[in-house]
Amino acid sequence: MSNGTVAAADHMDAMLGREGELVLVNGLQQPRIEVAAGTTERWRVVNTCASRFLDLELEGRPWQLLGYDGQALRAPQQRDSLLLAPGNRVDVLVSPSATGSTTLRSRGYDRGDMGMGMGGGMMGGSDDTSSDVTLAAVTVTPGPDASRAVPWRGPGVSARDLRRAQVDRSRTLTMTGGGMGMGMTEFGFDGRTFDPDRVDQELRLGTVEEWTITNTTTMDHPFHLHVWPMQIVGPEESAEPEWRDVVIVPANGQITVRVDVRNHPGRTVYHCHILDHEDLGMMGVVAAV
Structure with missing residues (x-):
């Protein structure tokens, strides 16, 4: 608000997950980033938004993905866009070969509406709960000849690949809650807050x-497990190991992960990484013994 205080949110706002109207990059609104042509920069991008999903795009210029959530790929992969749920982070290489201007932006992403509207969001609003937003202006300045750029050679995947490991126990966690009117229930797992x-x-x-993390709601939820990274094994197996600290569980869908329960005895938690949903009860306690 104009007086510097945080605007109060009613229950419906919290159910949807507040995004706000202002997105900052390193504390600045739409800063200018300069990159020299013919050089290679390594960018680490972290989505620290409370609820907003970021579908990142460096307009007109692909980048090389090194890895998600601190887990390195065997080799960089060219990507035109990268989807980050709240809590996700990526490492990428930016290697412009020609001068000019472009923008770093997040494309609109429809993460659902918790069943609060009829195809148009709550009260007839937009389906794109995470709207298109410009994050930064990027200027490519003159630099050395592109042929002088040294290709990045990253490490192989250091985490243990669990796709062929023996599974000692399987369990299902169900994300529940939401809705509107008399059918509204508090967020939680397996029907419990x-x-x-x-x-x-x-x-x-x-x-x-x-x-197997199942989502019975009409909104995507980013699921985060503290302490242990998760390896995605379903619904489809990827060509190489995919590790995440946060996985997106689609509305009315599911995702399957494997967890290597090494070290770290004691209690920790798992939760939805939309912070309003966590505060409304979508969180559980884990005890490792």
Whole structure:
């Protein structure tokens, strides 16, 4: 608000997940970024938004993806866009060969409306709950000849590949809640809202677990497990290992991950990384023994 205070949110705002009207990059609104032609820069982009999904695009200029959430790919992959849920991060190479101007932007992404509207969002609003937004102006200045650029050679994947590992236990976690009117329920897992005194999942150290995370709501939810990274194994298996700290569970869909439960005994949590949803109870307690 103009007086510097945070605007109050009603229950419906929190159910949708507040995004706000201002998106900052390193604390600045639409800053200018300069890159020299013929050079290679490594960018680490972290989505620290409370609810907004970022579908990143450097208009007219592809980039090389090095990895998501700190897990390096075996080799860089060319991408035109990159989707980051709240909490996701990526490392990319930017290697412009010609001078000019472009923009770093996030394309509109429809993450759902919690069943609060009839095809047009709540009260007839837009379906694109994460709207198109310009993040920064990028200027490519004259630089050395492109032939002098040294290709980046990254490490191989250091995490253990669990796709062929023996699974010691399988379990299903169901994301529940939302809706409108008399059918509205609080967010939670398996029909229960968060209770810090309750252990929802008990894990045994030294085992591999397979979790199927099911989303019964009409909105995408980013799922985050503390302490242990998750390897995506379904619904389709990728050509090489895919590790995430945050996975997007699509509306009325599911995703399957494997977890290597090494080290870190004690209690931690898993939760939806839309912070309003976490605050409304979409979180559970894990105990590793």
